[in-house]
Amino acid sequence: MVETTTKAKHGLEFDIGNLLVSDPRPLVAENNQSMDDLVLKEMTELTQLLLGQVWALPLERTEDVIVAALPKPTTFLPREKPIPKPKALTKWERYAKEKGITKQKKSRMVYDPTTKEYKPRWGYQKPSTDDDDWVREVNNPIDEQEDVFEQKTKAKKERVAKNELQRLRNIARAYKTKVPARGILPVAGNKTPSKSQISQSAAFAKTADASVGKFTETLKSEKPVKNMGKKRKFESNEGDLQSEKMRTMGVLNSVFSKKPKVDTERALGRVKRRSDRPKKPQRSEDQKERKGGLGNKFGPQGKAGKGRKGPANNKMKKPAKSPRRF
Amino acid sequence: MSVPQHKIVKPRSQRGRRFLEAREPKIFENDKTALGLRTSSANETVVKILKDLTALKKPDSSFLGRKHDLRPFENEQQLESFSTKYDASLIVTGSHNKKRPCCITFARTFDHHILDMYEFCVENFKSISDFPGLSPPLGNKPFLIFRGDSFEHDPVHEKIKTMLIDYFRGPSVDKIRPAGIQHCITFVATGGRILMRTFLINGPPEGTEPTTKTPIATLVPTGPSMDFIPKRTKTASNDLWKVACRTPKTSTIKKKKNVTQDVFGSTLGRIHMGTQDYTKLVTKKMKGLKESRSKEDGEGSVAEPMDVGQANDDYADIGGDLD
Structure with a gap:
């Protein structure tokens, strides 16, 4: 065995950290030799070498057991997960x-002045705060109808919600994603909302109540929102007779009046626009003839005979070579 | 970079928080866990192979025996979802069909995405159960032996070697009991095949006086043993491989300066002091050295510093404050 160990040492690579040995020599079975026998023989040799390496490590005795300190593995193996990045600051x-x-x-x-003794800052037996009060002072006499206890819970909820928003914004910042915009509406691309967007969302907010904004007061300086879309309005069925009469008479008068009903301004504008437009190049005679002898006399040319366009038409054709099926 | 869902929605219980924390990337990683996945086309032999391969990796492995409809080389996402669900970075799966009979696939993931995959057809399989009473010890770190020139020269075989090391190397430990090594897994590359043979190492019988002399090893063949015939492979791109093999800087521990340990095990620290300003020294007040009330007289003597003796020692015993 000792003879073979010295022979086998050529080109051997040990990675004791992984209890690993790699032998680059090829293993070829000779005649009349089964591969399994050869493997067993050769592997016994290599195991013996590896065992010798392990026993040669610095040994120590801990609790009646002899242990060897393994060196660090030298084979580079891929990690399971990427190296953690340092935690992003909030x-x-x-x-x-x-x-x-x-x-x-x-x-x-902390010192509790009411009981005059030290108490834990928070948790069980902390000094009593105004949370525990069963009666509360109304600070603002105008809002007397408001429930002061409810006010407190509302304020707390708002603080919690604000904190949650800040937490999410911090996460978004840490992962370099879009930070949700603070304020009324999220805008694509994380830009500050434009003036019209703000006014539009304000208008939406006005109608966002139980009565769909019927009782929402308009402010003095409030302007109607642009580009909001108009609602159709209808006259009521049992309306004012006087106004209905006026309206129908107006229509009748306009029909029977002899005055030319021309809006001069509009007409002038139209004429001007037409004169400004660049003229189409006139087609030559033979060009005219080439396309449909009848011209425009019987209306536009029909679609008949053109067939369907696009891929639908291609289906009808039989392809020269059938496509390969996958 | 997308935000992980558990960062947005906080875990509700501490246990859940700890569970998710354990799955986060770490500087010093845990041992890789393996997953044996049965496919719908697996026959009895393939199932046996998968069970044996997962048994060798116990306790860091589990075998999922349902009939999964998996095609690793056609659809990587199936394996990736298993990797994410079970936090496993090594996956073995197997199928059996006419084109590729007894086909075993080793897959490895990085960050829950497939890094590389190697497919083998298996021949001459012998199970653990074919060697009664010789089952490999649980959780024992085995010897790994690679024999053959293709492991050094063939780029695919090189990668296969790292895959096999990754899978079979057992738990990563600092110390090992040399007398307790009982298991040896060998891979021999010959004639386009990789022969996997497993042996039990018979050292001196247990209970004898522990000796530091190297014992003579005798190998006893055991299961699983099989011949791998490499088929399809999917190797990682060089860039991804480099990223996956990166070592964190903090894991190379820097040597601490000025800290030593003496024979008794107490830690000593060398502290460098600046020169001391004696004029600001507060000394014991004495009547004779008192300043006179009226400085204009010039009679009162100005207090002079006393002899302060040895002010700074090179060594200060600071006990266990420094580790």
Whole structure:
């Protein structure tokens, strides 16, 4: 065995960290030799070599067991997952870093002036706050109808929602995706909303209540929103007789009046536009003749005989060579 | 880069949070987990092969025995979804058909995306159960032996070698009990085949006096053993391979300066001090050295620094503060 070990050492590569040996020599079975026997023989040799390498490692005794410290593996193997990136700072953390603001440890116990003893800052047995009050002062006498307790829960909910929004914005920033726009409407491309978009969304907000904006007051300086679309309006069925009479009489008068009903301004504009338009080049006589001898006398040319256009028509044709099927 | 869903929707329980945290990328990675997937076309032999291969990787493996409709080389997404679901980066699956009988595919993922895949047709399979009483020990780190020149020269065989090392190398450990090594998996590349043979190493019987002398090894053949005939492969692009093999900087631990340990195991730190300003030294107040009330008289003597002796030692025992 010792003779063979020295012989086998040529070109061997050990990676003791993985308990691995690779032998680059090819293994060829000679005549009358089964491959399995050869493999067993050769592998025993290599195992012996590897075992020798492992036993040659610095040994130590821990709890009646002899262990060998393995070196680091030398074979490069791919990782399972990419190397973690350092955690991105939140907006506050970045600001605090710039300004040199450091977190300061708060003491766990705080002095409670009402009971005159130290109590935990939060959690069980913390000093009583106004949360526990069963009666509350109304700060704003105008809003007397508002429930002060409800106000408090509402304020808390809003604070929670704000924090959640900030959290999401921080995540979006960390992953370099679109940061949701703060304010009324999300705009594609993360731009600041334009004036018209703001006014439009304000108009939508006005109608976003139970009565579809019927009772929403309009402000003094409020202007009608552009490009909002118009609603059709109909006269009521049992309307004012006087106004209906006026309307129908107007129609009748316009029909019977002898005055020419020409809106001079409009007509002038139309004439001007027509004269400004570049003239079409006149077609020569033979060009005219080539296309349909009848000309425009009997209306536009029909579609008959043209057949269907596009891919639908191609289906009808039989292809010269059938396409390969996959 | 898309935001992972669990970052947006917070996990509801601490347990759920820990579960997701364990799956996040780490600097020092956990051992890779393997998944054996049965396909709908797998025959009895293929199922046996898959079960044996997952048994060798236990406890970092599981075998899913339902009939999955998988075609790894046609649709990688199927494997990727399994990889994501079970957080497994090694997948073995097998099928059997007329074109490729007894076909086993080893796949490896990086960041839950297929990195490379190697397909083999298996011949001369012998299962673990064919060697009663000689089942390979659970969780034991095996010896790996590669023999043959193609593992060094053929680019595909080189990659196959890394795949096999990745799959069979067992748990990564710092220390090992040399007397406890019992298992040896060998791969021999000859004639376009890779012969996988598994052996049990018989050392000196257990319970004898532990010796530091290298014991004589005798190998006993056991299962699984099979011949792999390489078929289709899908190797990673060079760029992706480089990214996957990158080592983090922080994992190479820097040597700490000025920290030593003495014979008794206590940590000593060398501290470099600047020169001390003696004029600002606060000394014991003495009546005689008191300044006079009226400085204009010029009679009062100015307090002078006292002898402060040895002010700075080169070594200061700082106990366990520095590790």
